Amino acid sequence: MLESPARLAVAVSQRIYYKAGHYNEEMIMRFAIPKRAAQLLGAALVTLALDVIAADPIKIGVSGPFTGGSSPMGLSMRDGVRLATDEINKAGGVLGRQIQLIERDDEAKNERGVQIAQELINKEQVVADVGFINTGVSLASQRFYEEAKIPVINNVSTGSLVTKQFLPPEFPDNYIFRTSANDTIQSGMIVDEAVTKRKFTKVAILADSTNYGQLGREDLERALKAKGITPVAVEKFNIKDTDMTSQLLKAKAAGAQIILTYAIGPELAQIANGMAKLGWKVPMVGSWTLSMANFIDNAGANSEGARMPQTFIQEPNTPKRKAFIEAYLKAYHPANGRITSPVSAAQGYDSMYLLAAAIKQAGSTDGPKVRAALENLTQKVEGVVTNYNKPYSHDNHEAISANIPVMGEVSGGHVVYAYEEDRKNPLHTK
Amino acid sequence: MDILLQLLMSGVALGMIYAVIAFGYQSTFATSGTLNFGQGEALMLGAMVGLSLSGDIMGGPYVNYWLMVPLVLLFGALQGALVEFVGVRPAIKTKSEFGWIMSTIALGIIFRNVAENVWGRDDLPFPSPLPTTPIHLFGANVLPMELMVVVGAILMMALVEFFNRRSIYGKAVVATSSDRDAAGLMGINTGLVITFSYALSSMSAAFAGVLIAPITLTGASMGAVLGLKAFAVAIIGGLTSGLGVIVGGLLLGVAETTTGFYVSTGYKDVPGLVLLLLVLAIKPSGLFGKTTIKKV
Numbered sequence: 001m002l003e004s005p006a007r008l009a010v011a012v013s014q015r016i017y018y019k020a021g022h023y024n025e026e027m028i029m030r031f032a033i034p035k036r037a038a039q040l041l042g043a044a045l046v047t048l049a050l051d052v053i054a055a056d057p058i059k060i061g062v063s064g065p066f067t068g069g070s071s072p073m074g075l076s077m078r079d080g081v082r083l084a085t086d087e088i089n090k091a092g093g094v095l096g097r098q099i100q101l102i103e104r105d106d107e108a109k110n111e112r113g114v115q116i117a118q119e120l121i122n123k124e125q126v127v128a129d130v131g132f133i134n135t136g137v138s139l140a141s142q143r144f145y146e147e148a149k150i151p152v153i154n155n156v157s158t159g160s161l162v163t164k165q166f167l168p169p170e171f172p173d174n175y176i177f178r179t180s181a182n183d184t185i186q187s188g189m190i191v192d193e194a195v196t197k198r199k200f201t202k203v204a205i206l207a208d209s210t211n212y213g214q215l216g217r218e219d220l221e222r223a224l225k226a227k228g229i230t231p232v233a234v235e236k237f238n239i240k241d242t243d244m245t246s247q248l249l250k251a252k253a254a255g256a257q258i259i260l261t262y263a264i265g266p267e268l269a270q271i272a273n274g275m276a277k278l279g280w281k282v283p284m285v286g287s288w289t290l291s292m293a294n295f296i297d298n299a300g301a302n303s304e305g306a307r308m309p310q311t312f313i314q315e316p317n318t319p320k321r322k323a324f325i326e327a328y329l330k331a332y333h334p335a336n337g338r339i340t341s342p343v344s345a346a347q348g349y350d351s352m353y354l355l356a357a358a359i360k361q362a363g364s365t366d367g368p369k370v371r372a373a374l375e376n377l378t379q380k381v382e383g384v385v386t387n388y389n390k391p392y393s394h395d396n397h398e399a400i401s402a403n404i405p406v407m408g409e410v411s412g413g414h415v416v417y418a419y420e421e422d423r424k425n426p427l428h429t430k
Numbered sequence: 431m432d433i434l435l436q437l438l439m440s441g442v443a444l445g446m447i448y449a450v451i452a453f454g455y456q457s458t459f460a461t462s463g464t465l466n467f468g469q470g471e472a473l474m475l476g477a478m479v480g481l482s483l484s485g486d487i488m489g490g491p492y493v494n495y496w497l498m499v500p501l502v503l504l505f506g507a508l509q510g511a512l513v514e515f516v517g518v519r520p521a522i523k524t525k526s527e528f529g530w531i532m533s534t535i536a537l538g539i540i541f542r543n544v545a546e547n548v549w550g551r552d553d554l555p556f557p558s559p560l561p562t563t564p565i566h567l568f569g570a571n572v573l574p575m576e577l578m579v580v581v582g583a584i585l586m587m588a589l590v591e592f593f594n595r596r597s598i599y600g601k602a603v604v605a606t607s608s609d610r611d612a613a614g615l616m617g618i619n620t621g622l623v624i625t626f627s628y629a630l631s632s633m634s635a636a637f638a639g640v641l642i643a644p645i646t647l648t649g650a651s652m653g654a655v656l657g658l659k660a661f662a663v664a665i666i667g668g669l670t671s672g673l674g675v676i677v678g679g680l681l682l683g684v685a686e687t688t689t690g691f692y693v694s695t696g697y698k699d700v701p702g703l704v705l706l707l708l709v710l711a712i713k714p715s716g717l718f719g720k721t722t723i724k725k726v
Contacts, residue, residue: 069552069553240652240654242642243686246688249433249437250690250691269553276562297554
């Protein structure tokens with residue numbers, strides 16, 4: 001396997017240089033090549049080879065689930081990243097070099113994520129990695145990037161712990177960044193919507209049994225406690241469960257006025273459909289996954305009115321968003337002109353622009369320099385989700401603050417703004 | 431009281447789904463002493479083919495739901511015969527004790543991968559042929575489709591039972607299941623009977639697939655959990671008893687919904703599995719199974 005012709009050229013020329021300069025003088029003499037000329041030839045070859053290397057693409061890893069239940073998010077994220085990369089490359093790339101994406105499917109499995117991290121770091125020698133949809137995969141894989149001092153931008157994973165795995169004093173520098181709204185922010189917004197805005201006091205929590213669901217449930221309980229509320233029912237279910245009767249009946253029997261959810265699309269659809277079956281209709285508010293196409297499609301009319309925090313809603317209410325939506329639809333033709341997971345696509349797109357800006361500022365692809373540049377980004381980056389003005393600092397690796405996400409609502413099979421004033425006043429910055 | 435009734439009804443609907451799939455395990459075990467571990471995948475294929483015919487995912491709908499059902503049954507029968515021919519027949523011929531286990535599991539995985547490539551990996555909605563508004567029945571809510579699952583399951587099992595008892599071909603099946611060698615000596619083509627039992631088994635799974643798809647979701651991985659739970663049902667009820675799978679299915683279904691409500695939804699799968707362990711420890715042939723003595 002030839003990694004690249006340039007590297008081979010370096011190896012060959014270094015060999016010539018070495019032989020000519022120090023090692024096998026008699027041999028050189030025998031072939032009657034003047035020593036000095038041989039040295040010059042070798043040196044020239046080295047410079048030539050280095051020039052070729054300089055034009056080598058910058059390799060950036062993209063890891064996420066491109067197959068399986070989380071794939072709608074993974075694929076939208078990947079397409080967002082691809083779109084940004086194409087635009088950057090067409091505009092001349094970064095540091096005069098093109099960006100090359102090394103895409104890998106982690107299948108939403110922790111162990112696949114670990115394998116991919118090692119492959120991307122050791123074999124592909126990526127400069128940075130963007131991606132991760134599943135909190136569990138993030139937590140399992142990031143350690144390798146941290147050890148290799150290679151920056152990672154999580155563009156979809158929301159677990160509160162994701163950016164807080166490697167903190168000082170144990171780890172002087174944290175290489176893990178994020179462009180999505182974490183669960184602390186989301187659970188706060190969900191509780192705010194249910195308790196403060198809509199004045200419900202009896203809430204039930206329904207969460208799946210995965211890392212995502214259970215960590216989210218803890219965040220929700222914490223946020224409720226801060227408002228002095230104990231949920232009347234906290235229920236759990238497994239991925240692929242088809243019957244939610246007992247969970248819903250418990251919530252109903254406890255007198256719940258609203259259901260808060262932390263789960264993914266298909267099971268959320270079973271909850272909505274189960275409520276319709278029981279003839280019990282209370283509002284559903286939950287984490288951003290209520291915007292997933294496989295929730296909306298599978299629950300059909302029962303998904304109407306469900307609300308969730310969103311960093312981006314497919315609505316061209318800023319020039320940047322308009323351009324992004326048009327370019328995305330033109331490049332990938334999603335069914336019915338609806339981006340499968342708009343949030344993932346937008347966050348993926350922004351993560352690549354932030355990374356490119358940092359590499360440009362660092363003037364190098366060296367991991368620690370890129371990290372330092374991300375932590376002190378002087379260039380303002382106009383993104384789809386928000387405008388990034390110093391999004392990160394050494395101690396804060398969250399680009400999205402609590403004021404940026406808005407409430408979305410399912411209406412007519414699409415996610416729209418729940419509050420008109422958010423639509424009119426689209427851009428919030430950190 | 432209303433709540434208990436609702437739980438029982440949902441449990442019965444769920445249990446009948448398990449029973450139909452478990453019924454498929456039974457039909458092949460009776461004739462050949464082997465099981466098709468790809469039963470969950472046969473169910474998934476039935477649902478996916480049904481969705482392709484009567485849904486709009488493959489440029490359809492080509493036929494309506496009711497016309498689609500016989501086509502899916504035919505597909506299921508062919509698929510089952512294929513499993514028998516490729517995976518089971520060689521194992522039976524070489525008198526391999528465990529070859530069929532691996533080959534039916536392997537075929538199941540292949541079918542799932544093929545389905546993932548043909549239909550994608552996402553869960554899809556299956557348009558319901560009946561209204562989706564629930565009916566009030568003795569103070570509890572039931573979906574019309576759930577009633578159809580129960581009725582369809584009982585009808586199918588009754589038909590098979592009728593076929594076995596009344597028709598000459600059915601008698602061949604019964605003869606093969608009671609003593610394969612003797613049946614062979616009496617001029618019954620036992621190989622064909624075994625192929626037929628596999629066709630019947632996958633056919634019942636495919637039928638279960640199109641019955642339950644409108645109330646669950648349709649996707650390449652829909653069969654995995656159901657296939658496993660139905661296997662537990664077949665063990666609890668007994669692999670040789672038709673009544674056993676129905677009772678076993680109802681027990682497991684009702685145990686799941688009631689434990690979910692009265693104990694905790696986190697433990698809802700536990701009682702069923704405890705029951706499975708108890709049955710295996712006390713009456714390994716199942717609640718309604720006949721104990722057979724294997725003479726060596």
